[in-house]
Amino acid sequence: MSSLRAKIQDVFDEPACEQNRGKDAKARKKGCSKPLTPGAAAGGCAFDGAKIVLQPITDVAHLIHAPLACEGNSWDNRGAASSGPTLWRTSFTTDLAELDVVMGQGERKLFKAIREIKEAYGPPAIFVYPSCVTALIGDDIEAVCKRAAEKFGLPVVPVNAPGFVGSKNLGNKLAGEALLDHVIGTVEPDDAGPYDINILGEFNLSGEFWLVKPLLDRLGIRVRACIPGDARYFDIAGAHRARAAMMVCSTALINLARKMEQRWGIPFFEGSFYGITDTSEALRQISQLLVKKGADPEILGRTEALIAEEEAIAWKKLAAYRPRLEGKRVLLNTGGVKSWSVVHALMEIGIEIVGTSVKKSTVEDKERIKQILKDDNHMFEQMAPCELYAMLSEHKADIMLSGGRTQFIALKAKTPWLDINQERQHPYAGYDGMVELVRQIDLAIHNPIWRQVREPAPWDCQPAGREELPSTKSETATLRVVQEFAGTTADDFGEC
Template sequence: MLKQKLADVFNEPGCEKNQAKSDKDRKKGCTVKGLTPGAAAGGCAFDGAKIALQPVVDAAHIVHGPIACEGNAWDNRHAASSGPELYRMGFTTDMSELDVIYGGEKKLWKAIKEVIAKYDPPAIFVYQTCVPALIGDDVIKVCATAAEKFGKPVIPVNAPGFAGSKNLGNKLAGETLLDYVIGTEEPDDARPTDINLIGEYNLVGELWQITPLFDELGIRIRAGITGDARYHDVACSHRAAVNMLLCGQAMMNVARKMEERWGIPYFEGSFYGIEDTSASLRTIARLCVQQGADADLIERTEALIAREEARCWERIRSFTPRLQGKKVLLYTGGHKSWSVISALQEMGMEVVKSSVRKATDSDKSKALELMDGDAEALVGAIPNPEMYRMLRAGEADIMLSGGRTQFVALKARTAWLDINQERNYAYAGYDGMVELVRQMDKAVNNPVWQRVRRPAPWDADFTGFDA
């Protein structure tokens, strides 16, 4: 079944790059270099599946495998909840050497039974990892039997780490939702202003910066898939009127198949930056009207956008002179490779290079357009020595990246700001733009950089300390 699912995921009609390949190349998937067992590869398929599904906050998440798998994946992103906290409880079968010999199915059954008895969740996600997959544990059968026995959805997530990359795991998680969750319940309050946000995980509460805008317009988020999600809402998400796809690289398969099965139109957008936030709101309003919402929704949306844009520009005006012309090295990937460029340019900053790792062709074309067609400014992975050279030579005043590369910037005595999922600040929407400007100013204009770049007292060109 895993082979069939992988073949289906790799044959993605919604991806122009994928469809341009030959049948032979399409079967190989999108990963240029396979994962090396035992080596750090930036996340495996299990990790990607857990990242995508764990924000279903009222469900229990059981990792069937050695305890290290759960320890590595637990709470590794700041996906916030407005209520239930069960998703932050780590459950694992803690497979040992004896389980490898005798099998772990009975241990998994006992774990499911214990979780239901103690916590009574509305659903349980069971994650298949490498070890039980290699020894042949039938996780799908155990889950089906448990669901029938206990009268609760027990959902197998068949994404062992050796299947591929973290991005593939995101897609397999989406397939799990399509196979076992979405469409399994019917809401009694569907309306043409219901939307789903696909690929939104409510990192550090970013979803909550957007929700007030929708509330004012009378647009309801039927389900975040899966940010701050409730199992019942995801199960009913097939009755939404519009799907917004925030990261096509992760869950395009979900948006496309929901359009095929239930006729829900989708578009890819972003809530990073003033222009992109406004464009996304306009598109949602237009599609909702096409689905039967009142025509005045478009007018009310324009009024809200005009007010919020003016308010946002007023709040960031004082920072503009301090950031104007500063150079940025953007080392991230996916949809952030273009959406963050837009936000930075609105501040008057110059993006000297942007990484397009894990980015779709659509992401790359948008980034290229924002960079005025400068293809050399779009790069893949940058080796640490080259990154250090760029920063040390002053080619950038600040680097925006994830935590794994922060020490390159710090060693080069250059400002750094976390833009990836581990960050502590929310940058979505109009309020998020203001926060991003504030944090950029604090980072790049911190007086510590002038001090650490001065020659040391024992250097020949030392001229004495400032008064």
């Protein structure tokens, strides 16, 4: 536990975090998360955050050393996609019971589970995650993993992030520490080149990184490792030989990017593949970093040629949507990198942003929003469901972009809604992804169902030339039955 405590303290004292640099030593030790209210939902625990970051490594077996309920359903995993192995979707758990805890059988059961996975699946590595239960009873998973690795001849990686140590975001960073301590740098690739890069904090949701990778391929840039989206264990193990890195979600893995720069001299920048301008700028910065690290400067010219070609195609496709969407108002209830990158992307085609959540955004994210929107009046830390409902029901926004948890607020307010978070079904990254995002917004706003659901129901209308409709529910139901049997049609009713 002492090593875990030291690791957490190290993560809290993150020098690459702009907000941390402005604190004194005492304030940094408290971390960035707000104190949690007992009994209140905290948006995920550290165990959840670590598993989110590492499970998209597709050829690894992910073993949860915990009671059965800690594993849950691993099949969907927040929409991350794989181009090959599906082992990452299989649930592995030691399924600890009360008797195992009482009799101290946890470590023995863990060792047995590792052996069974090795014999049945033969993965390149096994990642082991303790939960609150196994951490509290004192199971030494690091010792078990070390012994199993020696016995079975494959890497067994302890991911020491039990849920009680902190928030989901802390778990993200502890997962990055596990990669640094046990994976990255353990394999020396024999094909390292001057155009190798790492993409950090990209989860390949709905396969959207596959819309970006062909652009890099055309420039001759090889993605040595995309961590974690559609990753392979040995790609990550050799990621230390990349020449440059792009950080997509700094909230999750800024510590990984900084320490890889310190240990192996891999410079990084934070960028986004959402929107035409941001995608182009990301390609430029990747090329510039590679040139600084020794690549041929001619790649800069090829990058500009590619950008000009792709932007022309994208703007031509978007021209058809501009008359239909220009001036439409969007409410964004998301966070992180999407709080500013999607804002920029939508404003490029004339959509007005009436508000954007910054609940999970870094200080740098908030500064970008201020620069894009020219003020901070449209930023809100969090908005209660009743406030969201009031804003939508008063027609202050034409559509809400958010995660699945708030979709029912929009539906109750009879307002179009589009999923922008990890459960979405469509990829929105890159030039083609931006066109798809705009197309989905257009389809949602102009769906005829919204005009129909906003109209009063026929039984709420005043019949033409008839007595006033009954007011009670029972009388209304009786009248509807009578009208049905009497052959009353819609033409018998007047305008609402």
